[in-house]
Amino acid sequence: MKRALALVCVLLCVGCNREAAKSSGKPTVALVLKTLNHPFFVDMRRGAQEAADRLGVALQVQAAEREIDVEKQMQIVENMIQTGVQALCITPSGSREIVSALVKARDAKVPIVVVDTRVDAKAAADAGVHTETFVGSDNYQGGKLAGDYLVKVSGGRARVAILEGIPGHETGDSRLRGFRDAVGSAPSIAIVASQPANWERDQGFNVFQNMLQAHSDIDTVFACSDLMALGAVEAIRAAGKTGKIRVIGFDALEDAKKAIAAGAMDASVAQFPAEMGRVAVESAVKVIHGEKLPADINVKLELVTRDALK
Amino acid sequence: MVAPGTARRETESPPTAPVRAARGQLPMRARQFGTLIGLVALSGVLWILTPHFLTLSNLLNVAEQTSINAIVAVGMTFVILSGGIDLSVGSIVAVSGVALGMALRDEQPLALALLAALVTGSICGLLNGLLVSFGNLPPFIVTLGMMSIARGAALLITEGRPVSGFQPSFRLLATGRIGFIPAPVVATAIVYIAAHFVLTRTTFGRYVYAIGGNEEATRLSGVAVRFHKTMIYAVSGLMSAAAAIILTARLNSAQPIAGMMYELDAIAATVIGGTSLMGGEGTLGGTLVGALIMGVLRNGLNLLGVSSFLQQIVIGAVIVVAVLLDTVLKRKHRT
Numbered sequence: 001m002k003r004a005l006a007l008v009c010v011l012l013c014v015g016c017n018r019e020a021a022k023s024s025g026k027p028t029v030a031l032v033l034k035t036l037n038h039p040f041f042v043d044m045r046r047g048a049q050e051a052a053d054r055l056g057v058a059l060q061v062q063a064a065e066r067e068i069d070v071e072k073q074m075q076i077v078e079n080m081i082q083t084g085v086q087a088l089c090i091t092p093s094g095s096r097e098i099v100s101a102l103v104k105a106r107d108a109k110v111p112i113v114v115v116d117t118r119v120d121a122k123a124a125a126d127a128g129v130h131t132e133t134f135v136g137s138d139n140y141q142g143g144k145l146a147g148d149y150l151v152k153v154s155g156g157r158a159r160v161a162i163l164e165g166i167p168g169h170e171t172g173d174s175r176l177r178g179f180r181d182a183v184g185s186a187p188s189i190a191i192v193a194s195q196p197a198n199w200e201r202d203q204g205f206n207v208f209q210n211m212l213q214a215h216s217d218i219d220t221v222f223a224c225s226d227l228m229a230l231g232a233v234e235a236i237r238a239a240g241k242t243g244k245i246r247v248i249g250f251d252a253l254e255d256a257k258k259a260i261a262a263g264a265m266d267a268s269v270a271q272f273p274a275e276m277g278r279v280a281v282e283s284a285v286k287v288i289h290g291e292k293l294p295a296d297i298n299v300k301l302e303l304v305t306r307d308a309l310k
Numbered sequence: 311m312v313a314p315g316t317a318r319r320e321t322e323s324p325p326t327a328p329v330r331a332a333r334g335q336l337p338m339r340a341r342q343f344g345t346l347i348g349l350v351a352l353s354g355v356l357w358i359l360t361p362h363f364l365t366l367s368n369l370l371n372v373a374e375q376t377s378i379n380a381i382v383a384v385g386m387t388f389v390i391l392s393g394g395i396d397l398s399v400g401s402i403v404a405v406s407g408v409a410l411g412m413a414l415r416d417e418q419p420l421a422l423a424l425l426a427a428l429v430t431g432s433i434c435g436l437l438n439g440l441l442v443s444f445g446n447l448p449p450f451i452v453t454l455g456m457m458s459i460a461r462g463a464a465l466l467i468t469e470g471r472p473v474s475g476f477q478p479s480f481r482l483l484a485t486g487r488i489g490f491i492p493a494p495v496v497a498t499a500i501v502y503i504a505a506h507f508v509l510t511r512t513t514f515g516r517y518v519y520a521i522g523g524n525e526e527a528t529r530l531s532g533v534a535v536r537f538h539k540t541m542i543y544a545v546s547g548l549m550s551a552a553a554a555i556i557l558t559a560r561l562n563s564a565q566p567i568a569g570m571m572y573e574l575d576a577i578a579a580t581v582i583g584g585t586s587l588m589g590g591e592g593t594l595g596g597t598l599v600g601a602l603i604m605g606v607l608r609n610g611l612n613l614l615g616v617s618s619f620l621q622q623i624v625i626g627a628v629i630v631v632a633v634l635l636d637t638v639l640k641r642k643h644r645t
Binding site: 071084 | 368484563565567568615
């Protein structure tokens with residue numbers, strides 16, 4: 001009994017102290033990521049943390065255990081709101097689903113900065129959610145960058161196979177549109193095959209192998225992500241055609257850069273996640289200080305080629 | 311919410327014996343109390359560490375976040391009490407959610423859409439039950455198969471895409487409040503009260519314990535074990551569907567990839583709550599406390615800004631320690 005009383009006293013004291021320690025004055029920004037087990041988001045966190053340190057902001061970074069778990073992401077947003085964060089930066093795990101969480105942020109008057117993946121505009125409008133800005137790369141522009149590169153290096157003459165992402169996925173669709181629009185300007189560039197390989201390496205291998213069977217004259221492959229491009233690289237190697245087929249990917253993963261340096265791949269479009277993280281935190285701080293932001297903040301994209309790697 | 315510890319039975323006794331065998335009372339009470347103390351202690355620690363934990367809005371927040379796992383865990387408790395396991399609950403959540411979503415998108419009346427979800431979930435559970443009891447297959451294998459089948463079905467009928475675009479009133483199931491209590495919390499309370507009643511006050515409930523305690527003896531004493539086992543898995547499917555309704559309303563979208571790994575959370579809640587994986591012992595009150603411990607833990611670690619990797623370690627450790635304590639307590643009371 002005595003012990004229990006003592007415990008209660010200790011708890012009460014700590015409880016009181018804690019209230020005093022609460023107001024340290026540093027603004028807190030939450031950064032809720034899709035996941036922390038993908039290099040892309042690890043880089044984003046690094047960029048965000050550097051900006052936070054520089055600007056004197058407390059940064060809370062959280063992510064669900066699985067990239068696709070929107071419900072867990074929603075829980076994290078709800079919990080972050082409870083801690084009284086002044087701004088929320090988020091990379092939505094689901095463009096529509098996340099709106100329910102953003103409604104809660106709005107109700108708590110926490111401004112929202114969307115990073116990397118857009119929130120579904122209609123769903124947001126229906127729910128009356130206002131986001132301060134979108135920080136990310138324009139996937140359409142990225143696809144265009146890849147297409148323009150092909151037009152340049154091929155002299156406007158090529159027979160192209162395309163490996164698409166999961167159908168209906170906004171990211172892949174935009175990249176595809178950008179690429180098609182860019183090569184559409186060159187009448188002698190023919191797209192002979194275009195099929196989904198669902199973002200996966202082994203599917204990239206299988207699908208491209210089948211394409212090669214059907215069209216032995218393919219001289220270029222554009223993959224909407226590097227994983228699929230790397231699969232195609234293996235299929236090309238298996239067919240003994242390494243160096244004879246151009247491979248253009250997207251994301252500039254480490255493995256892809258190595259393949260480019262080794263000559264197995266030609267180019268990949270690089271995004272800059274650390275830059276996204278930095279801009280996201282800076283934008284959040286601006287919002288906290290009452291500044292208005294443009295609806296879109298574009299983070300640069302760059303084409304990585306062998307020349308660029310040297 | 312639910313009176314704990316009224317349901318302990320002597321597991322070895324035939325099912326016709328009195329429900330409350332006096333000798334079995336104390337250990338169960340003590341263990342449940344232990345789990346509850348764990349929850350209180352955890353809350354106390356969080357209260358010390360962060361000013362944001364012990365506020366009404368956060369506690370309601372935790373209750374709401376816990377509701378989905380808590381409801382899935384009801385079905386899991388029935389199954390584990392009977393000595394089985396159900397690995398398919400997460401996939402059943404997905405396929406029932408998708409059924410609900412598609413009905414809503416086609417502008418069916420809300421009641422019909424909800425019914426579609428509940429029927430879908432129950433059918434999946436029923437199939438599990440039939441294969442386990444009449445097919446004489448191990449529950450692990452049957453529900454592992456269903457886990458893949460239901461997930462595949464959800465992906466197939468949606469072509470892998472989330473279903474959304476529902477009438478605005480549907481979301482009230484998640485955002486509505488009764489008094490100041492969020493609707494999902496009220497739904498959870500109703501489910502627990504009803505399930506607790508079934509488990510402790512009906513013959514079906516008694517047979518659940520009896521089958522888990524000693525299936526052979528139960529069969530020999532004239533109970534239609536196969537029928538009741540089938541129904542137990544159907545209950546689990548039904549509970550998954552009920553959770554799917556809340557999940558779909560919360561996200562305002564039905565995802566074919568929803569509910570992944572829910573089976574592990576539900577098993578964890580059940581086991582932390584003191585239900586024996588061997589069957590025959592446990593209560594729903596314990597499961598609720600178990601689910602709350604997981605919910606409070608996740609919430610608290612978020613509030614404290616603990617890295618998400620460390621969170622997984624802490625949650626895993628809590629599961630193991632809870633069961634360890636449980637085992638130790640059990641041993642102490644037996645001797």
